[in-house]
Amino acid sequence: MPVAKPPGAQGYRIGEAAARSGVTAANIRYYEREALIAPQARGDNSYRLYTDADVHRLRFIRLCRAMDMSLDEVRTLLGLDLRRKADCDTACVALDAHLGHVRERLRELRSLEKDLIALRDCCDGTDAHCHIIETLHARADRQPLAGAPRTRAARHV
Template sequence: MNSTPDLPGVSAYRIGDAAARSGVTAANIRYYEKEGLIEPPSRGDNSYRFYGDGDVHRLRFIRLCRAMDMSLDEVRTLLALDLRSKADCDAACVALDAHLGHVRERLRELRSLEKDLIALRDCCDGTDAQCHIIETLHARADRQPATQPQRGRAARHV
């Protein structure tokens, strides 16, 4: 634990310490600052960033939400809510219900992908002169329509 030079006795952690205490990498801490999920930290005379216990808790909260596959916008929504407000409780339920919808859609996509991969795997038992898996993938690639590169964010949630 490193105290800021101008605030003796106040818990303050440099970015590496905050990363170790929160389980969030230093690179992600900087990214979350850039994205506005955490406030820019105070800086000491040496320009080191200093994070307090509240920042470490917020980073743990973000890490927990991200581990539940929430988008940054969903995390931002939850961070903005007050745990003592009934209206905010309702908003949290709405946010979680929406996230459940995304997760359920992704599960449907993954089940379809699993079936497709099983069918692809069943194309080849390794006994023929050529690999039918590779052959099938090449055939599928030839059937793919030419499309323009997508700009912006993907339509998918995850």
């Protein structure tokens, strides 16, 4: 629901900007710390004030984050100009790189799905004990000891 602006108001306070953008006030503060957004002014009471352009920028960030883009990817896209051909090329490169991350994550998720299906197939519930729990305990025993180097799936976000 849109928040009405009182006459003569010069900007939106953080709660209003949050309501207009769909980004929580906590995330707005976080994006400020990450230098993705900077309010343009402060009111007489020292509250941050956000413009319509700030609200648009927050919506843009929210959209990119909903597509699982990292803050660095969002930062790159925010720095581009709609009118420059070179920036279009940069945007394509950034999206291609993100698409690569997404495809890698899909491969990881497909592998996880196969592993979970195999684990589920260990037990049909008819034996005296649960083979799923037994298998999980056996896998836990095979885990490397604390402090040992371990491989972990890379996440770009």
